[in-house]
Amino acid sequence: xxxxxxxxxxxxxxxxxxxxxxxxxxxxxxxxxxxxxxxxxxxxxxxxxxxxxxxxxxxxxxxxxxxxxxxxxxxxxxxxxxxxxxxxxxxxxxxxxxxxxxxxxxxxxxxxxxxxxxxxxxxxxxxxxxxxxxxxxxxxxxxxxxxxxxxxxxxxxxxxxxxxxxxxxxxxxxxxxxxxxxxxxxxxxxxxxxxxxxxxxxxxxxxxxxxxxxxxxxxxxxxxxxxxxxxxxxxxxxxxxxxxxxxxxxxxxxxxxxxxxxxxxxxxxxxxxxxxxxxxxxxxxxxxxxxxxxxxxxxxxxxxxxxxxxxxxxxxxxxxxxxxxxxxxxxxxxxxxxxxxxxxxxxxxxxxxxxxxxxxxxxxxxxxxxxxxxxxxxxxxx
Amino acid sequence: xxxxxxxxxxxxxxxxxxxxxxxxxxxxxxxxxxxxxxxxxxxxxxxxxxxxxxxxxxxxxxxxxxxxxxxxxxxxxxxxxxxxxxxxxxxxxxxxxxxxxxxxxxxxxxxxxxxxxxxxxxxxxxxxxxxxxxxxxxxxxxxxxxxxxxxxxxxxxxxxxxxxxxxxxxxxxxxxxxxxxxxxxxxxxxxxxxxxxxxxxxxxxxxxxxxxxxxxxxxxxxxxxxxxxxxxxxxxxxxxxxxxxxxxxxxxxxxxxxxxxxxxxxxxxxxxxxxxxxxxxxxxxxxxxxxxxxxxxxxxxxxxxxxxxxxxxxxxxxxxxxxxxxxxxxxxxxxxxxxxxxxxxxxxxxxxxxxxxxxxxxxxxxxxxxxxxxxxxxxxxx
Numbered sequence: 001x002x003x004x005x006x007x008x009x010x011x012x013x014x015x016x017x018x019x020x021x022x023x024x025x026x027x028x029x030x031x032x033x034x035x036x037x038x039x040x041x042x043x044x045x046x047x048x049x050x051x052x053x054x055x056x057x058x059x060x061x062x063x064x065x066x067x068x069x070x071x072x073x074x075x076x077x078x079x080x081x082x083x084x085x086x087x088x089x090x091x092x093x094x095x096x097x098x099x100x101x102x103x104x105x106x107x108x109x110x111x112x113x114x115x116x117x118x119x120x121x122x123x124x125x126x127x128x129x130x131x132x133x134x135x136x137x138x139x140x141x142x143x144x145x146x147x148x149x150x151x152x153x154x155x156x157x158x159x160x161x162x163x164x165x166x167x168x169x170x171x172x173x174x175x176x177x178x179x180x181x182x183x184x185x186x187x188x189x190x191x192x193x194x195x196x197x198x199x200x201x202x203x204x205x206x207x208x209x210x211x212x213x214x215x216x217x218x219x220x221x222x223x224x225x226x227x228x229x230x231x232x233x234x235x236x237x238x239x240x241x242x243x244x245x246x247x248x249x250x251x252x253x254x255x256x257x258x259x260x261x262x263x264x265x266x267x268x269x270x271x272x273x274x275x276x277x278x279x280x281x282x283x284x285x286x287x288x289x290x291x292x293x294x295x296x297x298x299x300x301x302x303x304x305x306x307x308x309x310x311x312x313x314x315x316x317x318x319x320x321x322x323x324x325x326x327x328x329x330x331x332x333x334x335x336x337x338x339x340x341x342x343x344x345x346x347x348x349x350x351x352x353x354x355x356x357x358x359x360x361x362x363x364x365x366x367x368x369x370x371x372x373x374x375x376x377x378x379x380x381x382x
Numbered sequence: 383x384x385x386x387x388x389x390x391x392x393x394x395x396x397x398x399x400x401x402x403x404x405x406x407x408x409x410x411x412x413x414x415x416x417x418x419x420x421x422x423x424x425x426x427x428x429x430x431x432x433x434x435x436x437x438x439x440x441x442x443x444x445x446x447x448x449x450x451x452x453x454x455x456x457x458x459x460x461x462x463x464x465x466x467x468x469x470x471x472x473x474x475x476x477x478x479x480x481x482x483x484x485x486x487x488x489x490x491x492x493x494x495x496x497x498x499x500x501x502x503x504x505x506x507x508x509x510x511x512x513x514x515x516x517x518x519x520x521x522x523x524x525x526x527x528x529x530x531x532x533x534x535x536x537x538x539x540x541x542x543x544x545x546x547x548x549x550x551x552x553x554x555x556x557x558x559x560x561x562x563x564x565x566x567x568x569x570x571x572x573x574x575x576x577x578x579x580x581x582x583x584x585x586x587x588x589x590x591x592x593x594x595x596x597x598x599x600x601x602x603x604x605x606x607x608x609x610x611x612x613x614x615x616x617x618x619x620x621x622x623x624x625x626x627x628x629x630x631x632x633x634x635x636x637x638x639x640x641x642x643x644x645x646x647x648x649x650x651x652x653x654x655x656x657x658x659x660x661x662x663x664x665x666x667x668x669x670x671x672x673x674x675x676x677x678x679x680x681x682x683x684x685x686x687x688x689x690x691x692x693x694x695x696x697x698x699x700x701x702x703x704x705x706x707x708x709x710x711x712x713x714x715x716x717x718x719x720x721x722x723x724x725x726x727x728x729x730x731x732x733x734x735x736x737x738x739x740x741x742x743x744x745x746x747x748x749x750x751x752x753x754x755x756x757x758x759x760x761x762x763x764x
Binding site: 187189202203204205206207208211213214215216217220221223224227228239241243244245246247248249250251252253254255256258260261262265267294323324325347349350 | 428569571573584585586587588589590593595596597598599600602603605606608621623625626627628629631633634635636637638639642645647649675704706707728729731732742
C-alpha cells in the first residue's frame with residue numbers, strides 16, 4: 001500500500017522515518033501521505049514527527065500516546081494553538097480510484113488519502129514549527145490521533161483530560177480543510193431512534209397482525225416535508241439539516257414486522273445546545289416512541305475575540321460558517337475560541353477523489369506566517 | 383431437548399424407534415413429537431415410520447431420502463392421496479415457553495413443537511395406513527421432508543420430479559391444520575423489492591446529497607393506504623394482503639443514504655396467476671424501481687370434483703378458503719385437485735403456544751375413516 005522502499009513497511013521500524021520540515025511544504029504533505037496512518041495506526045507518523053521536532057531547540061515537546069504537543073516558551077502575553085489530526089479514514093478500495101494510490105501528483109495537484117483531510121494542514125503546522133523560531137505570539141502545536149473514529153477515542157480529548165495545562169491558549173486554529181477561508185464555529189450534531197411497534201403475524205394471515213413498517217410512513221413523511229432552517233449566529237449563517245440516516249424493519253419474508261426503527265441525524269446551529277436540539281426533534285416526532293442516542297454541541301464562531309479578528313484580517317477573506325462538527329467544539333467547551341483554517345476542499349474529505357493543490361498548501365502557510373510574524377508578507381506589506 | 387430415555391438421543395440410533403400405530407392416535411401424536419425432526423433432521427422419524435409400515439402386507443413402500451410413499455394396490459377405480467410433512471420449524475427458545483418442552487399434556491391438550499404443524503395429521507395418516515386394510519378407494523400415503531424451508535428443498539417437490547408415477551391420484555388431501563374443516567385451494571404468494579436511489583453525502587452537508595430513505599415515504603404511504611381485496615373463487619372467499627415485510631437503508635450514522643429497499647409480499651387469490659399478481663403490484667409502484675424476487679401460484683379450491691364433493695359431505699362442515707400457501711398448489715399444478723384437512727389451529731403453527739386437543743385428532747381420524755369406508759360411522763350412519 002506504500003511507495004516506501006522499506007521491505008518491512010508493515011512493521012513499525014526501529015528508527016523513525018525522516019521528515020524534511022524545511023523543504024517545500026507541498027512535498028512534505030506528499031511525504032506525510034506516504035506514511036499510512038489510518039486511525040489506530042498513527043504510531044510511525046507520530047514517531048517521525050517527534051523525531052523531527054526533537055532537534056528544534058525553540059520547542060518544548062510532550063508526547064502522550066500518539067499525540068504530540070510542541071510549544072514555544074517566549075513569554076508572550078498571547079498564545080495561539082495550531083492543531084491537526086494525524087489519522088485518516090481507511091484507504092479507498094474501489095479498483096482504479098485515483099485515491100487508491102496513496103500518493104500521486106497530477107501536475108500540481110496531489111491525489112490520495114489524506115490529501116484534503118488533513119496531511120496538508122499537518123505539513124503547514126510542521127513547517128511553521130520548524131521555521132517560526134521567533135513568532136509574535138507564543139504558539140502551541142498539537143498533533144493528535146484518532147479523530148476519524150468515535151469521539152471517546154480522540155487523542156485531543158485524551159490530552160484535554162490528562163494534560164489540560166498543555167493546551168491552554170487564547171485562540172485556537174484547527175487546520176481542517178476550509179479552502180483557505182476561515183470557517184468559524186461548527187454545527188452541533190445529535191442522533192435519535194424513532195420507533196414503531198406492531199404485532200407480528202404470518203404474512204399469509206396479515207390481518208392478524210399490525211405492520212410496523214407501514215406505521216413508519218408518517219415518520220418518513222415528516223422527514224421528507226421538513227424544511228431545515230438557516231440560523232444566523234454571530235454574523236455567520238449556519239445551515240441545519242434533519243435526515244434519516246438508517247432504517248430497518250422486518251425479520252423474514254413471511255412475517256408481518258412488529259418493529260421498525262428510523263435513525264435520524266439532526267445537525268443544529270450553535271445557537272442551540274443538545275437539550276434544545278432534542279426538544280425540537282422530540283416535538284416533531286411527538287406521536288412516536290423516540291430516544292436520543294448521541295449528541296455533541298456545536299461551537300459559536302467566536303470571531304469577536306481580538307486574536308480571531310486579527311487572524312481573519314490577516315487571511316483577508318470573508319469568514320464562513322463551518323457546517324460539519326469539528327474539534328473546534330472541544331476548544332469551545334473549554335472557553336477557547338477556535339476556528340477552522342486549512343488547505344483543500346472539505347467536500348472531498350473521505351472521498352476517492354481526495355486531492356489538494358500545491359498552491360493551496362503554500363497559501364495556507366503564507367497566511368499563518370504573515371499573522372504570526374515569522375516572515376514579512378511579500379507584496380501586500382503587513 | 384427430548385423426554386426420550388435414550389442417553390444417545392442426539393445420535394441417529396442403529397435400530398429405529400418403535401411406533402405403535404394401532405393405539406390411541408393422540409398418544410401416537412405425542413410419540414411423534416418426542417422425535418425431534420426440525421427440517422434437515424427428519425431421518426430418525428422417517429426411519430421409525432418406514433420400520434412401522436414395512437410390516438404391513440397391504441402396503442407397497444417406497445423410500446426417497448427422508449420421504450416415504452406407502453400405497454394400497456387394490457385396483458379401485460379411484461385413488462386418493464393423503465400427504466403430510468415430517469419436519470417442524472426449530473424448537474422455541476423463549477425461556478419458560480410451554481412449547482420449549484417438546485411434549486407436555488395439560489389435561490387433554492397436547493403442547494409442544496409440532497402439536498399443530500403437523501404431527502397430529504401425520505399420526506392420523508399412520509393410524510389410517512395401519513388399520514385401513516380394505517378402503518373403498520385406493521390410498522397413497524406420502525410422508526415428506528423439508529416443507530418448512532425454501533421450496534427448492536421440498537421432499538414433495540423432489541418426489542414430483544423423481545417419481546411422479548408414485549404420486550398419481552384423483553384427489554389429494556394435505557393433513558395441514560384446518561381445525562377439522564376442509565380448506566380448499568390456497569392463495570398465491572409473490573415478493574418484490576421496491577427501491578429508491580439518492581445521492582450519498584456527508585450528513586453535515588446534507589444538501590449536497592439526496593436522501594433515498596425520505597424518497598421511500600410514498601412507498602410506505604401506498605402500502606399503509608392499500609385496501610386488500612377479498613376475491614370469490616369457486617364459491618370460497620380468498621382474502622388477499624399486501625405488506626412490507628422488510629425495509630433497509632443507510633450505511634452509517636453520518637452519511638445521507640443513497641439507497642433504500644422495501645421488500646413487499648403480495649398474497650393473491652387463486653383467480654390470478656403470478657404474472658397477473660406482478661402486473662398489479664408493478665402498477666401500484668409504477669413510479670418506483672421494482673423487481674419481483676419470488677412467486678408461487680395459488681390453487682383453486684377444486685371442490686367441484688366428485689371425490690372432493692363426497693369428502694366435504696363426509697366431513698359435514700362448510701368448507702373454507704385456505705389463505706396460506708401450502709403444498710396443495712403442487713398437486714394443483716399437476717392437475718390433481720387438493721384440499722387441506724387436519725387437526726389443530728393453523729394460527730398456532732410456529733408459535734410458542736402450539737397445541738392440539740386429543741378430541742381434534744380423534745375427529746380428524748374419524749372423518750377420514752368414515753369417508754374411506756374403514757369403519758362405519760357411529761351414530762350418524764353412512
